[in-house]
Amino acid sequence: MSTTELMLRTSLEGRVKRTLQTYFRRPNDVLIKESLGANGLSPEQVEVTMDLLTKGYTVAEILEQLREKGYFA
Numbered sequence: 001m002s003t004t005e006l007m008l009r010t011s012l013e014g015r016v017k018r019t020l021q022t023y024f025r026r027p028n029d030v031l032i033k034e035s036l037g038a039n040g041l042s043p044e045q046v047e048v049t050m051d052l053l054t055k056g057y058t059v060a061e062i063l064e065q066l067r068e069k070g071y072f073a
Contacts, residue, residue, distance in 0.1 A: 013072045015039040020059045
């Protein structure tokens, strides 16, 4: 993996992490969906992420599952 690819991966993962953390301070489904999409996730990825979020997973658990699905690769 090149340095640029690593930076993009870390950057996307970091933005998604911050967005998910925001949800626990101010739970607003519409805002979180829009932010995840604006950060670079596809509409399908946003729906999967929101599903995990509404099922009560923690941010760390959600990020782990998204990594396993290859969202940040």
